Structure formats: structure tokens, C-alpha cells
Amino acid sequence: MQFGVFTVGDVTPDPTTGRTPTEAERIKATVAIARKAEEVGMDVFATGEHHNPPFIPSSPTTMLGYIAAQTERLILSTSTTLITTNDPVKIAEDYAMLQHLADGRVDLVLGRGNQGPVYPWFGQDIRQGIPLAIENYALLHRLWREDVVDWQGRFRTPLQGFTSTPRPLDGVPPFVWHGSIRSPEIAEQAAYYGDGFFHNHIFWPAEHTRRMVELYRNRFEHYGHGKADQAIVGLGGQTFIRHNSQDAIKEFRPYFDNAPVYGGGPSLEDFAAQTPLTVGSPQQVIDRTLGFREYVGDYQRQLFLLDHAGLPLKTVLEQLDLLGEEVIPVLRKELDARKPEHVPDAPTHDSRRAKQDEEEESA
Template identity: 80%
Template sequence: MQFGIFTVGDVTPDPTTGRTPSEHERITAMTTIALKAEEVGLDVFATGEHHNPPFVPSSPTTMLGWIAARTERLILSTSTTLITTNDPVKIAEDFAMLQHLAGGRVDLMLGRGNTGPVYPWFGQDIRQGIPLAIENYALLHRLWREDVVDWEGRFRTPLQGFTSTPRPLDGVPPFVWHGSIRSPEIAEQAAYYGDGFFANNIFWPKEHFQRLISLYRERYAHYGHGTPEQAVVGLGGQIFMRKRSQDAVREFRPYFDNAPVYGHGPSLEQFTAETPLTVGSPQEVIDKTLAFRDYFGDYQRQLFLVDHAGLPLKTVLEQLDMLGEILPVLREEFARDRPADVPDAPTHASLVARRDEPTATEVTR
């Protein structure tokens, strides 16, 4: 089981001070947070991709390359990479380069993006979001697995005898997670390729994500990749902790009430009751996170959002220290009674080992 954090890279005023960090401050804070994630023992750091204010992470591979040079163990990922408005050729090249520089400590989460104005900035139409996601990934999948590609589709110019460079490290592409909030077509796509499916698991009740994950598991088995229980599932989540529950609620409330993604809607109490958001003591975070397995089955990756809504860097680093303190308990409890045939989250090393496993024919020779 992998544990980590993801960021959306928002530049949001701190409602308790009225101060808005500069873009430079926010970018620097994100890299500091990533280094802290490795320090406290987390497995994964993932950054979003946005091309519109008030967000700053427009070049995820640049940021992750910087972090790769300063870490040794942390898996570097995205949350998400826009498969719709990026050229699949550029995704193939950028992430293969990052994979080499990071020694294989790279995977990525693909998503459509839901900000309408961004699509025309990159020559696309949001109404074609699903077809774009399906076609562009079909090309990306081939670019990493075929040395020479001929291609013709609806949304980009044809390719003739094209080779994407550099080739993936050790001939093994980065593992791909397909991220979705609401699209069954994306769950189907992840299942078809035998890739991972990442359920945002933030703004909606658990029943919504149960349906998407159940669909993905069923279709994963349908396509012959394994049993439904062996499908590779990741979940998001949001947490804010203090030693005493009432202190956590008191401190987080102004951030919740004023954040663009929450504010002026359900109360903090309603939101924590009806969604995965946990604001409380470390034990409450442990209990609610462990309950995810009851809803979704055994899964492979848990990422937490901790640095949004204008929270100052000092507070975020304190949150990471507390997350590091409860991490051994989460690891132990998630490992308890975990069936032996449920796989771990893929890593570069495990994918290389799987590729090098002898086939049934070779074993019987």
C-alpha cells in the first residue's frame, strides 16, 4: 500500500490574514512540501496540471524533475496530466525523459480536465473531452511500446515512421493511472488497458465512487487482467489534523468557509459527514481512512490533499509531520488480513520484474 500527497497548486488568499502568496512563493512551497513528504516517510508526491489562474503547476515534469534531483525514494506522479489538451507525443517524450532522470521513480495520472476555457487555448473542444481522452491515450500507449509508429486519428496530424525519444527506461513505460470524478468511460478505458484507476474521492459521497470503482473492477476482470479484487485502485482524500478534534475544526473552519472549492455551500459539519473530508484528531483520520477499504475493497494507493485553500506553508508542514506519525498505524492496519493475491501498487522495479518473468511455455520446457 502506497501513501502520499497530491497538490492542485492553487494560489488562494489566507482568510485569516488576507495575504495571498505570490506565484513564486507557491511554487517554492510546493517543492518544499514534496521534500517534506519524503522526510516523513510518504511514498508518493503528485502535482496537478493547470493552465489558468489561480493555479501555478503548468509544467509538472519541470517541477518533478527538480524534486527528483533532491530526493532518493519518493515516487513522482501527477494528479492529473491532461490527456485531452496535451499532445500525446509530448507526454511520451516528457515523461520518458523524467523517468530516466528519476531512475524510474515516475508514474502519472491521466485526466480530462474540466475547465472549459482551457480547451480552446490548446486548439481543442471540451465537448470532445471523452473522444480526445480515448484517442490520445491509444496513441500514447503505442508510442511507449512500439519503436516505430504509424498513426492516423481525428484530433492530430498523422504520424509516419515516428519514434518517440528517449525510449522508456529499461523498455518499460511509466505506470498509468486514469483519474476520474464522474466518467464511466474513463473507468472502462483503465480496465481495457489493465492500467490503474484513481477515484478522486473528494467532493462526492462514497456511493458515487463505489459505482465507478465497481465498474472498473468488473471490466478489469472482463478484459482478462485478473480478478476484480486484483484491479489496481487509487483513492484521494482530504485531511486536517490537530491533537484535539475541536482545535482542528476551529482552525480549519475559516479555510473551509472561504475556499472557492468549498465555500458558500454545505457546512463543514455536513461536508465531513457526507464526503471523505476528515477534520479532527489523528485517530479520527486513521479511523475514517481505514473505512475506505470497507467501501471500496483492498486498494493500492492513498493520496491526501493537505496544502489547499490558502493554508500557510508552516501549517502544511505540521500536517505532514502528523501524517508521518500515523503512517505506521495506517500501513499496519491496511496490511492486516490483506489477501495474498491482491497486488501491491506497481513500481518501475516491479514492472521490470514482471516483464522478465518466464512465460508458462518457458517454464515447462
């Protein structure tokens, strides 16, 4: 099981002080969070992609390339790369370059995004979101696997004899997770290619997550990539931890109440009861996270959102210490012990390169 953190990169006022960090402070804080994640033993750091205020991660590969130079082990990922409004040729080039710079410590989550105005800014129509996601990934998949590509589709100019450079490191493209909260077409797409499926798992009740993951697993088996329980699943989630659960609730409540995505809705207690949001002690976070397996099966990656809603950097780093010292070691031990032998680990560059070498030797 891989554990890590993801950020959406929001620039939100701290409701307890009224102060809003500058963009520069928020960017530097993101780097500090990634470095701390490696320090406390996490496996993955993932950044979102946004092109509008109040968010700062408009250039994920720039951010991740900078982090790659300051880390040694951390897998660098995205918590959405916009497959709809980015040119798949540029995605192929940018992430292959990052893959080389990071010695293979790269994968990415592809998604449509949730900011409607972004589409026309990049010359696209949000009403074509699903067709764009399907066509653009079909091209990206080929660009990473074929040295010379001829292509014609609906949404970009044709390609004739095109070679994307640099080629993927060791001939192994970055592993792709297809991220979706609510679109069964994206779960189908992930299953068709035998890729991973990442469910954000923050806003929706357990039953919705169960149905989406089950659809992906069943279609993964249908397309002949393995048994349903061997499909590659990742989950997101948000947590806030203090040693005493009441202290956690008291401290987090003003951030929850004023958060752009939470504020004005159900109470903290109601929201936590209906969704995977966990605010409490380390043991409560352990118990809640172990429970995810009951409705999605054995899965490969768990990412936590820690820096949303204006939480100061000092608090986020304290959260990382608690996760790294008291939560993740227990989760790792418990989940690894429960995983059947035939269920694969999360893909890495090294494991996929070894598999490719075996297939070439046996061919």
C-alpha cells in the same frame, strides 16, 4: 499500500490574514512539501496540471524533475496530466525523459481536467473531451511500447515511421492511472488496458465512489487482467489534523468556508459527514481512512490533499509531520494485515521490470 500527498497548486489568499502568496512562494512551497513528504516516510508526491490563474503547476515535468534531483525514494506522479489538451507525443517524450532522470520513480494520472476554458487555448473542443481522452491515450500507449509507430486519428496529424525519444527506461513505460470523478468511460478505459484507476474521492459521497470503482473492477476482470479484486485502485482525499478534534475544526473552518471549491456550500460538518473530508484527531483520520476499504475493497494508493485553500506552508508541514508520525504507520500496518495475498501491491518501476524480465525468460 502507497501513501502520499497531492497538490492542485492553487494560489489562494489565507482567510485568517488576507495575504496571498506570490507565485514564486507557492512554487517553492510545493517543492518544500514534496521534500517533507519523503522525510516523513511517504511514498508518493503528485502535482496537478493547470494553465490558468489562480494555479501555478503549468509544467508538471519541470516541477517533478527539480524535485527528483532533491529526493531519493519518493515516487513522482501527477494528480492529473491532461490527456485531452496535451499532445500525446509530447507526453510520451516528457515523461520518459523524467523517468530516466528519476531512475524510474515516475508514474502519472491521466485525466480530462475540470477547467473548460483550457480546451480552446490548446486548439481543442471540450465537447470532444471523452473521444480525445480515448484516442490520445491509444496513441500514447503505442508510443511507449512500439519503437516505430504509424498512426492516423481524428484529432492530430498522422504519424509515419515515428519513434518517440527517449525510449522508456528499461523498456518499461511509466505506470498509468486513469483519473476520473464521474466519467464511467474513463473507468472503462482503465480497465481495457489493465491500468490503474484513480478516484479523486473528495467531493462525492461514498456510494458514488463505490459504484465507480466497482465498474472499473468488474470490467478489469472482463478484459482478462485478473480478478476484480486484483485491479489497481487509488483514492484521493483531504484531511486536516490536530491532536484535539475541536482544535482541528476551529482552525480549519475559515479555510473551508472561504475555499474556492467549498465556500458557500454546505457547512464544514455537513460536508465532512457526506464526503471523505476528515477534520479531526489522528485517530479520527485513521478510522475514517480505514473505512474506505469497506466500500472500495483493498486498494493500492492513498493520496491526501493538505495544501489547498490558502493554508500556510508552516501548517502544511505540521500536517505532514502528524501524518508521518501518527497516522500513516498505523494505516500501513492495519491495511497490509487485512490485504489478501492474491491482491497485488501498487506497481513500481522495479516490480514491473522484474515482471517483464520473467515474462521474457519464460517466452
